[in-house]
Amino acid sequence: MASQSWNVGVVGYGFSAKTFHIPFVQQVPELNLYAVVQRTPKPDDDAEKDHPGIKSYRSTEDMVKDSAVDVVIITTAPDSHFELAKLALESGKHVVVEKPFTPTYKEAAELNDIAKKQNKLLAVYQNRRWDADFVTLSKLVKNNSLGRVVEYHTHFDRHRPQEPSADASKWKNKVIPGGSAIYDLGTHLLDQAVQLLGMPDRVTAFIGSQRRVNTSGFEDSFTVLLHYKSGLMVTAKAGVVSAEEKQLRFWVRGEEGTFKKFHLDCQEEQLKGGMKPTDNGYGRESSERYGTLTTIKNGSPVKEVVPTVEPPTYTEYYRKLARALAGQGDLPASGTEAAQVIRLIELAKESSKTGRTLDV
Structure with missing residues (x-):
């Protein structure tokens, strides 16, 4: 049939x-x-x-x-x-x-x-649930390679200190409802954290601009701390003043090990460069971009390279959507889940404005 x-x-x-x-x-x-x-x-x-x-x-x-x-x-x-x-x-x-x-x-x-x-x-x-680096990290957390996780750092930093030119066709650098870095990049970082670790109990945030010249008042940067009753602390951060040869993406520390990863997932970069999802090599990272896992063996730290998994790619989002339409599975990212992320962003904005840590 x-x-x-x-x-x-x-x-x-x-x-x-x-x-x-x-x-x-x-x-x-x-x-x-x-x-x-x-x-x-x-x-x-x-x-x-x-x-x-x-x-x-x-x-x-x-x-x-x-x-x-x-x-x-x-x-x-x-x-x-x-x-x-x-x-x-x-x-x-x-x-x-x-x-x-x-x-x-x-x-x-x-x-x-x-x-x-x-x-x-x-x-x-929320397509970045299928970033290859996040899928790799998720497997390490779920198979207990890190043990009990106590700190989770997730970054989306770039070095773009100059104010962007005004472009009427682009909303991402405009002051509009639902605009700013916390909505644009923060939705990805917070969604990933909540998917992997659950909703936090409290939120502390600092939202503003790192650029010297900022005529529009656009909020280009943020640091959001998610507090959990277990003692876990999540730091979600994006900035535009970060002159690094390679940008930190994940730094996750647990009782049994630490995972550290640099560079963003390559899919967006490849798509912008003209690659198609069907092209050979799409979504696959080169070995020099792999993350590292450090564990304690015989009382000393031992570091090993962790190959990035072969990703399901963003196509998996629409595969899951098709299955959900057929009544054969959950949505790839439901409106209910996404609403919780917007709630965290609203709390982050209020925390930054008032200088308080807020209960979720």
Whole structure:
């Protein structure tokens, strides 16, 4: 018997749609790229030309009226996520929302309520759950290679001390609801930590700008501390003033061992360079980027190289989505899980503003 398939409509045709969604949707046989909402196609930027046979709409309102659309993927700026997701859900569509989910926990909770009422699936694109380095670390933690974990450092640092040029097409450097580094990068780091270690009990945070010149007031950096009753402390950090040959990614310490890893997962870098998910070597790290595991043997520390696992890649997100649509498994990242991350971000913002540690 043939597998069931679902028609996918993508809202937006910018970097996110072209790089992180459409290529991976097309790798899953059960998902069919059916339509794209692109407000203003150009001769050199036209979804219909890039993907012959799809339907092209100029508004989300028009696309959700199409009864053939089963799943709507929202790839627009975060300040539009709530209204577009609500429209799609109330039109009877399953929905995937690009991260950050929504600017506020209240909006996230409302969307989850609507999805439940409509009996539709609501997922958020936390694709970095399938970063090869995080998958490697997760295996070490779960197989007890580190023993009881007491400190977990997760970084997304870069050296970009100059103020970015104003670009009307890019929201990531603008002061908007759901903008700033804590929403852009923090959602990834916090989601990974919560997935691996659970929700914390308290939050302390410092959010601001490291740049000398910052005319917009954009918050480009953050340090968030997650406190656990067990004594575990998570430090999630992103900065733009970090002149390093190789940037620290993970430093996780336990009673039985320490794992240290430099460099970001290579998938985004490869995608930006033009690689496709089907290309040989996609998602695989070179050996010089492997992490290290240090354990105590005969009373002395012994360091060994830990090869990065062969990753399931971001395609796994959409494989899991297809299985969930068929009623055969959980969502790859549910709206309920993503709402908890937004709650942590709101607490982090309040902690930074008031100088207090807050209970979750």
